[in-house]
Amino acid sequence: MPKISYRDAINQALREEMQRDESIIIFGEDVAEYEGSFKVTRGLLKEFGPRRVFDTPISEAAIIGMATGAAMGGLRPVPELMTVNFAYLAMDQILNHLALMRYMFAGQVTLPVTIRMPGGGGHQLGSQHSHSLEVHFVHTPGLKVLYPATPVDAKALLKAALRDPNPIIFLEHEGLYNLEGEVPEQVEPAVIGQAQVLREGRDATLIAYGAMTHVALEAAALLTGENVEAEVIDLRTLRPWDKRTVMASVAKTHRAVAVEETPPVCGIGAEVAASIAESVFDELDAPVRRVSGKDVPLPYAKHLEQACIPQAEDVIAAVRRVL
């Protein structure tokens, strides 16, 4: 099976779906001639031409609003915001227009917009370029939020997004773009809302997503040295999220640790922990623990930034506390 990068998997999904569906157009800052600031849209202008792939001014709010309008007119726009950090400039258009219009207009509009946004920390980009904003989107009814952790999932989830009739926030972790993994020639669209058990275990359940999936996997591998078998679940989809898979695992292991790159307050870990408490409290042999990013803006200095982002040893320490 061919090994390709997370970046190329996304590129393949875009290319294949654009070949399949004429209504898909891509626009954003430097996505066409420059081929994307992370080169995710490489070759697409050449293959599909400037009608379908075009550059925009640095105008995030208008980029998203234009995508919403184009979707209302029958297209399937796939705007790219250069990084998720710039989504703050477009939040009114994302949260207060795109997400709620179908509901507010009582189902009269269908808005198949997939917003692609790279994000996450770890590259010393400073406080304004290192955010993980998934919680803002997950909190908003009307959106679906996808966050692939692997190349094959990047392709399968993006294909699913590009065939879904709803507004989708598609998050890509900048630290994963060069990650290589096996991706079959033919990849079917993933099922949105389905998590994946990446590693089975009997002693504790690690619930993660995005880049933290790999931190959880690393921790699980190291824990075998302590004769601890941790189960690792990659949520893949944050809204809707797969409660069934998580609860089934906790019912088996009786211990849970949620791992997230974001600060802990009202985060995904909080949601997972609360849901576990509500659904399977009697199964728990220990309180659910969270491993979260530190509750500060991400600083620049390498050692400070690393101190903010959960590492495998942090996950291991949390697992030891629930055992």
Next chain:
Amino acid sequence: MKKAELLKVYALMRLARGFEGRAAEQYLKGRIGGFCHLYAGEEAVAIGAMWHLRPEDYVIGSYRDHAYYLIRGGDPRKAMAELFGHADGCCKGKGGSMHLFDKGLNYLGGYAIVAGMCPIAAGLALSAQYRKEDRVVLCFFGDGATNQGVYHETLNMASLYRLPVVWVCENNYYAIGTNVTRSSAQESLARKAAAYNMPVHVVDGMDFFKMQSVAERAIAAAREGKGPSFIEAKCYRYRGHSMSDPGTYRSKEEVEYWKSRDPIPHLKEAIRNDFEAGDDEFEAIDRQVAGILDDAVRAAEAGQELPVEKLYEDLYAD
């Protein structure tokens, strides 16, 4: 224009004005909740701007939207029911006064974030351009919108891509209570828009004839692929910003001056100047419109609420 057409314009003006009167009454009776922004005084802008549209064209605008919806052909019953928050409203009571919508009429909504609908209008135009459809987009907003960031982002992009959109700025001089001289460093909103390299027009928005003439040119330009145009329609709202605003920031003299230029008698007089038209003809229209509005209120009074069990419907498409 023919007499029959002008009488239709007159009827639309009466309908839009009359609906606002009924809405105010029902609001004061407590049957309409939330915000309720009335369009009285500005009718010539919306009717003139839309007069040359075709059914396939798109109309989108701000939250002062009852008139847009009705002039586009919306059902007064569905509008009133929406204000009442009833299931047979045009948005099943989920939208309310500020969010009327009718997909079938290509009336694509009232939006309650100032300038928030501008990029959506550009996107509609982009889809028409991409699909090579013969459609233009008419986007209504007020003077306040011209101070928003996304407005400037959008005017730039629409001009850059030569999108078939007509920007109709209703300059009624007040963003809630702040006069345009206190909010815009450039008082000419047309000059502001001209920075984005598109044709701009300034027009008396109290005059249907002038309004439709300027809109006709702008719509034709968009249809011919010449890109967007901007219309600054100088007009006035007779009421406060919304039903909860007594409008004390404006002098009586100022309000009376604008009322003396009311578009309805102005149109009536113009019809009389050019055609034989007796009072009975206008009165017949007035009676007919009153009947439609009475019926809309009666129907709304008898309407049903959406069952709470349907709360989660319409959130996601399958």
